[in-house]
Amino acid sequence: MHMCGIVGYVGAKDAQTVVVGGLRRLEYRGYDSAGIALVPSKGDLVSSKKAGKLANLEAQIEHSPLPAAHMGIGHTRWATHGAPNDANAHPPLAPQGKVAVVHNGIIENFLILREELENEGYEFLSETDSETVAFLLERQLATTSNLTEATRLVCERLEGAFTLVVASADHPDVVVGARRNSPLVVGLGDGENFLGSDVAAFIDHTKTAVELGQDQVVTVTADGIEVIGFDGLPAESTTYTVDWDVSAAEKGGYDWFMTKEIHEQPAAIAETLLGRQDASGRLQLDEMRLSDGELREVDKIIIVAAGTSFYAGMVAKYAIEHWTRIPCEVELASEFRYRDPILDRSTLIVTISQSGETMDTLMAIRYAKEQRSQVLSICNTNGSTIPRESDAVIYTHAGPEIAVASTKGFLSQVVACYLLALYLAQVKGVKYLDEIGQILEQLQDIPAGVQQILDNTQEMADLAEELVDSKAFIFLGRHVGYPVALEGALKLKELAYLHAEGFAAGELKHGPIAVIDQGTPVFVVVPPRARDQLQEKIVSNIQEVRARGAFTIVLVEEGDDSVLPFPDRVIRLPKVPTLLQPLVSAVPLQIFACELATRLGHDVDQPRNLAKSVTVE
């Protein structure tokens, strides 16, 4: 079982170079092992695979080169079941060595299939469900010589979620792909064609992509592609142009993709806001497919998301309820459908997902649709599964996010949620146009505020240096600062592998304050002074932790000197309205986590045990 990155290629170029280059771009999806298979000539299939990052595979290929070929497949793995070792690396080969398969997803009935094959004498070399597919395919090809048809017939036997890309020694000019509940896109080139888990796999070669639908098989040759359904009938597919280029998928002089993406945040926010007002100043959300009439019926909103996207949802709840007066709940995608939530036609489910592929979120969408609710998704990835399966979509235009830790994804999600909230307020008539216009102007000012923080990252780097030996961190916030505290802690956990916990500042005294020890670093996000009650309360919270020995780092707006007597360190934030403060206060915490992890010698872009798109439940 795996999430992983998949590449396929047929064309005039050197397949090994193209496939390994594609894997390099997809490595953020998983980096427990990597492998490729090539068909240099009819009857001949060669492969190489290695545990660990792609660099290990590259070293192995350099040591033992593979023959030149014009067709190949590749895989970079994020392991869930089956250790991340050489044996479990992809592609598994079928016993006669003539069929190789790369797979992303979970074959849920693989034990039954494996037993069936073992009873026929097949011997398995790995613990993976994917090897079963390779064996089934070899068996199928003995009676069905057409590779597409053989793949389709094998797919009919599989349950669960999968993307498959297949190479066969007897079909040197063809790569076949198939998908169910797992991503696969086609890249159309000139005399060459590609397959990839996402467009990054082939962005160096073409910007023309084809979305594959659910339960489809695609046959790719150098001259064209053919798409059929699992039912064997010709299927529709949509071609689109990728709206970002190679430079967006490169580090552009930064040490890490994460650093680059942190610095892209002003642009990501500006892009997400771009073109959202018509000439009369009315908010317009073009991509959205829900009518104003349908939105007027909405009497409850449930935001469903995972990880950082969930925290963006927590922030959004404050704004949605405040601006629209529609009750709003926020729920973890992995929990949502198991608690039998009360949904009906007038409940709007808002899902938030950077990748558009998170399986927990996708399953929540399917559940909500079964209950007849409308689903609107906020997503950063064009053509991905989540927006495709939703009734409506608002795209964040943040550009590709490669680093596993989400940064520009988060800020642009908050902005998109705010646009949605304002749009609902406009449609429901609960806010005047000029009030909406004023908030939009305040949002337009945010990129400059973020830039101000980015112009002085040294401050957070120095702080990371100072706290490099700390083993545990606490983050406190109130109101919208509370999810920011959670997000600050998550960034530190995933990048620095340290214990970090975020709390609502007022909750601390109900238990967690006991963990504060001499020198424990405590970050406190102070609400703007405009919210004096909140601001005053948090000043007391700072004193409470300080009295117990905490080392306090306080993030506070410019001009607010009321907290100055208490903290050990002060990080200044640009002055913005309370509801917009997360868009600036999250940024120093991102920088801190990145700087600390760098000092600890960790791979910031590819933290251990993680992957970018979590396509398993």
Ligand code: M6R
């Ligand atoms: O692609 P998604 O937004 O659906 O991903 C959700 C989470 O897996 C993601 O935000 C994760 O928590 C990040 N690694 C956090 O930095």
